[in-house]
Amino acid sequence: MSLLEVKGLRRDYGALRAVDDVTFSLEAGGILGFIGPNGAGKSTxxxxxxxxDVPTAGEVLLDGKSLVDAPDQARPLLGYMPDRYGTYDDVTVREFLDFFARAYGLKGAQRRQRVDSVMEFTGLIPLAEKLTTELSKGMRQRVALGRTLLHDPRLLLLDEPADGLDPRARIELRELLRALADQGKAVIISSHILTELAEICDSCVIIEQGRLLAQGRVEDLLRSGADASQVVELVVRLAAGTEGEAVGARAERLMLEQPRVKDVTREASALRVRLELEPGSGPMQAEAAAAALLAALVAQGLPVCAFSPRERNLEDAFMTVTKGRVA
Ligand SMILES: Nc1ncnc2c1ncn2[C@@H]1O[C@H](COP(=O)(O)OP(=O)(O)OP(=O)(O)O)[C@@H](O)[C@H]1O
Structure with a gap:
C-alpha cells in the first residue's frame, strides 16, 4: 500500500463541485506536482x-489510517504549508519556531535540539536572532517550511510554495525538497507554474475544474502528449550579422513555404518553427522533416548557427491534456 491513497475524492460547495472524483496515490520518498489553473481545486x-476540511465523498488513507474517520491519528504524520502563511511581529526566527515546537508538544532539550536541527536544515542558523518581519520572502518561506518540519511529518503538503520567489530562492527550495524526499518524506507541491514543477517533481497530477485529467511520471506525461499531438517544434538560430533583420525575414518566409510547417515565430535572431506530421508518424519521420528544413535553409545560404528540437515541457503536456476542455 502507498503512503498516501486518495480515492474518489469529492468536495461540493453548495451547487459547485470543487473536487470531482479525484484518485491518486503517492509513495514515501516521492515528490508529486499538483498542477492546475486558478480555481482548479488544488487548495481544496x-x-x-x-x-x-472534510470531503463530501471519497476516502484518504495516510499510512493506512483514514484522514476522514480518524484525523487525530493521521495529523502527526502530515505537515501543511498553506499558500498564505503569516509570521508574527516582534519575534525572532528562533522564537517563532520554538513557539510552534511547544505547540507540537516538544519539551526541554528535545525541543531545542529539534528547533536547531530544523534551522540547520533550512539554512536559518545565521538568521536565528533576526525578527521574522525583517526577512525576505524567500527566507520567510524557509521559516514556514521549517515550522512544517518540526514534528518530523512523513507527508508534506505545500500549497504554491514557489509562488513569488526569485529564481535563486526557487532553486534553493527545490534542493530542500529533494533532500526531504531523500530522507523518505513524501511531498505534494501545488502550482500553476508548470515549468518549474517539471524540475522538482517525479510525478504529476493535472487537475482542472475539479477533475483529474492526467497523472503519471513527468517523463511519461511529456512523452505521451508529444506522441498524441504529432507536433514538432524546432528552434533555428541565425548568426547575428549586419543584415540580421533581412536575413531573419528571408528565413521566416522560406520556412513558411515548406510542407508541414504550420507556424513560425521570430524573436531576434531565432525562429521557432512548428511542424505537424501525418498521424502515425514517429521519431524517424520527425527527424527526416527536420533534416529537410535544415537543408532548405543551408541551400539558400542562410547562416544557421544552431538548430535543435525544442524540448517539450509540462506546459505543452498541460495544453495537450486540457485542450478543448476549458469552459
Ligand atoms: N469555502 C469555499 N466556499 C465556496 N467555494 C469555494 C470555497 N473554497 C473554494 N471554493 C471554490 O472551489 C473552487 C476550487 O477552489 P480552490 O481554491 O481549491 O482552487 P485552486 O486550484 O487552489 O485555485 P488557486 O490557484 O486560485 O488557489 C473554486 O471555484 C473556488 O471558488
Missing part, C-alpha cells in the same frame, strides 16, 4: 489532505 484538495 490539499486542505482536505491536511484535515482542515
Amino acid at each position: 484538495t490539499l486542505r482536505i489532505l491536511a484535515t482542515l
Whole structure:
C-alpha cells in the first residue's frame, strides 16, 4: 500500500463541485506536482489532505489510517504549508519556531535540539536572532517550511510554495525538497507554474475544474502528449550579422513555404518553427522533416548557427491534456 491513497475524492460547495472524483496515490520518498489553473481545486484538495476540511465523498488513507474517520491519528504524520502563511511581529526566527515546537508538544532539550536541527536544515542558523518581519520572502518561506518540519511529518503538503520567489530562492527550495524526499518524506507541491514543477517533481497530477485529467511520471506525461499531438517544434538560430533583420525575414518566409510547417515565430535572431506530421508518424519521420528544413535553409545560404528540437515541457503536456476542455 502507498503512503498516501486518495480515492474518489469529492468536495461540493453548495451547487459547485470543487473536487470531482479525484484518485491518486503517492509513495514515501516521492515528490508529486499538483498542477492546475486558478480555481482548479488544488487548495481544496490539499486542505482536505491536511484535515482542515472534510470531503463530501471519497476516502484518504495516510499510512493506512483514514484522514476522514480518524484525523487525530493521521495529523502527526502530515505537515501543511498553506499558500498564505503569516509570521508574527516582534519575534525572532528562533522564537517563532520554538513557539510552534511547544505547540507540537516538544519539551526541554528535545525541543531545542529539534528547533536547531530544523534551522540547520533550512539554512536559518545565521538568521536565528533576526525578527521574522525583517526577512525576505524567500527566507520567510524557509521559516514556514521549517515550522512544517518540526514534528518530523512523513507527508508534506505545500500549497504554491514557489509562488513569488526569485529564481535563486526557487532553486534553493527545490534542493530542500529533494533532500526531504531523500530522507523518505513524501511531498505534494501545488502550482500553476508548470515549468518549474517539471524540475522538482517525479510525478504529476493535472487537475482542472475539479477533475483529474492526467497523472503519471513527468517523463511519461511529456512523452505521451508529444506522441498524441504529432507536433514538432524546432528552434533555428541565425548568426547575428549586419543584415540580421533581412536575413531573419528571408528565413521566416522560406520556412513558411515548406510542407508541414504550420507556424513560425521570430524573436531576434531565432525562429521557432512548428511542424505537424501525418498521424502515425514517429521519431524517424520527425527527424527526416527536420533534416529537410535544415537543408532548405543551408541551400539558400542562410547562416544557421544552431538548430535543435525544442524540448517539450509540462506546459505543452498541460495544453495537450486540457485542450478543448476549458469552459
Ligand atoms: N469555502 C469555499 N466556499 C465556496 N467555494 C469555494 C470555497 N473554497 C473554494 N471554493 C471554490 O472551489 C473552487 C476550487 O477552489 P480552490 O481554491 O481549491 O482552487 P485552486 O486550484 O487552489 O485555485 P488557486 O490557484 O486560485 O488557489 C473554486 O471555484 C473556488 O471558488
